[in-house]
Structure formats: structure tokens, C-alpha cells
Amino acid sequence: MGSLRTDSRDAAASAPAIELIDLAAQQRRIRPGLDAAIARVLDHGRYIMGPEVGELERQLAAFSGVKHAISCSSGTDALLMPLMALGIGPGDAVICPAFTYTATPEVAALIGATPVLAEIDPTTFNLDPSRLGEAIDTARKLGLTPRVVMAVDLFGQPADYDRIEAIAADHGLLVLCDAAQSFGAVYKGRRVGQIGRVTATSFFPAKPLGCYGDGGAVLTDDDGLAEALRSIRAHGKGGDKYDIVRIGINGRLDTLQAAILIEKLRIFPEEIKARNRLAERYSSGLAGAVATPAVHRGCESVWAQYTVRVAPERRDALARTLAGRGIPTAVYYPRTVAEQPAYRHFPVSSGGIAASTTVSREVLSLPMHPYLEDETADWIISSVRAALASVGAP
């Protein structure tokens, strides 16, 4: 394998290891700014709700084109807090895709609501709007009140919101966007944050815009909701810290993480372009060899992951062969929510989730980050093609 690598990559012996997500390359680029930003926080010492938190919130709101950005402690809390603010609870159904990260249905279950697992479109990995109605019917037949559609923008691409919002409106549901992976993406002229009633995003280090710990934000144009979210984030405070008007959580973002995010946000637009260039290179290089991810017309993904599909019986062999060539891959996610032991008892949409299940057996994510060089991308492409030739066509 080493010799193959030497053939295709100049000076391969000294080439740095390929990373699935190269946070070190990004850090090298902005290290002086990060050091100065962190030093400013150490100097002023306002570690909780320091001035950087408000500054970041203004910048996130401006970037997304929304009225309010409420920073918080994680993407999970960014999903949980709107459900709390909207009074969702026992007896309510929250429609979630069956193929997503655990945090999506988790927050619904945490507040005592029932996540109802709906089918996805296997080409985009997002909720299939044509199957949403049956999930809503399933919830009603179970005696639940469908209240929320939690659409997930998996791997960085917004879900098909025009159709999802229309169906949600018909049934009186509100749309909560799980944009943990899609901050900065665009859906038909609307940037993430401007879609649905409220949007949650994550700044977990590996997300497209990540900090150096846990972090998240809620985006909304709704003044009343924003006020409730700021209260919930701080233990349900009212006019002052010791006036508690509702049950809340400790959901604040650290000042240090806000300072780091301000530095990273400066280069984020450029990074989104670089991610898109890499995705285009992969998609043209891999066409015909694997099922490449589809992007809706009028959408711009931020490519949290570049995820291809290969036949289930060949996926693991492909991953092993690539690993042997120094190319890391990952499977997001190897099981549907319905197959998780803790979630097995939650209802699945009556039409089933065959596509979600199939996709979980087929997905493989390739290295994706803004600092992956063309030469490395070409090496990955030729390695996938060669590996599939040796393990059989997809």
C-alpha cells in the first residue's frame, strides 16, 4: 500500500496523514488571532456571559440574516430549549427522521414528548416530504398530538423545507430545524436560521463552524421565543437572576468559546467555498463508482460530511482498503434511531423506514475539510475507484 501511495502522491513519505476533519490545519492558519482572543478573555476574566458572548450573538444573527441568535452550551441544548419554550411535553408527538444523530429524538424524549420516526429520502439523507403525512397520521392514531416537525439538515444540506413547511402548516405543526450540521448553508435563497419557526445549531469541534469544546446556538425571528430562550438558558430567570419565572437549565456558552468562534467566523465564508470545491471534485471524480450525494437545486450545502453510498456487503471492505492506504473514513450512522436499544419502543411511521435502514448499511463518509488539497482529493478518488475494482462494483 505504501508503494501505491508513493506512485500517486509526490513526496508521499513526507506527506502529512490524511485527516477526516483537519482541525490542526485550520488552527495553524488562525493561531495568532486565537491566542490574542483567548488572552483578552483571560485578561478581563468574565468567563460566564462576558462581552464576547453578546458580540458573537450579534455576528451570528447578522451572518444568518435573523433577528436573534441565542448562544448556548451545545447543539443538544439548542434543540431542547425551543421545545421547552414552546411547552412541548407528554402527549405531544415530535416528528423526527429515523436516520439522524441521537440528539434529535433525544430532546423530544427528555421533555416527555414522543418522537415519531419518519422516513428519509435516500439520495439527500433528509426527511422525505412525501412520507411526512403518514408519520403525522401515525402519531394521531396513537392518540398523540403532533406538534413539531424536527427536520434535520443531515451532512450539511438543508432539508426540503418548501414542502416540509407546507405540510406542517396544513397540519398545524411548527418546524424546528436541526441545523447542527448545516450552519451557513442556504436553501433556495434562505440561509439556515431563516427557515422554520426556530433553528438549532451546534459548534461541536467537528461541525462546519466548531469551537474548542461544546457550544451551540438557537436562531429565530420570534421576539417572544427569543426572550423565553434567554430565560431558559439561565435557569428560567425573569427580571433578575433571583426572580425565577420558569423551569430552565444551565445552558450558557462559555466566553472563551465565544471568543474562539468570533475568530473562526471570520474565515468561515471562505471555508464554505473550499468545502464546496472539494465536494464538486469528489462528485465528478467518483461519478459512476459510488452513489454520490445529491444536492437540491437552489441549495448550498456546507458539507459537514461528504457521504457516499456503496452496497452493504462491500462497504466495510472498501473502508478497510482505504484505511490501508492511509485514508480515514467513518460511518454516520450505522443504525437507525429505531434500532437503538433505548429508542426501540418509540413509534415508527406506518409506512416503515426501509430507506433509512438501507442507507444506514450503505453510507461511508470520506475526508472533508477546507484544507484538503486537490492532490490528496485525487488520491482519495483514485483509491476509492481502485478499491472498488478489487472488492467489486458497488
Ligand SMILES: *Cc1c(COP(=O)(O)O)cnc(C)c1O
Ligand atoms: C451534532 C449534532 C447534534 C448535537 O449537537 P451537540 O453540540 O453535539 O450537542 C444534534 N443533531 C445533529 C444532527 C448533530 O449532528
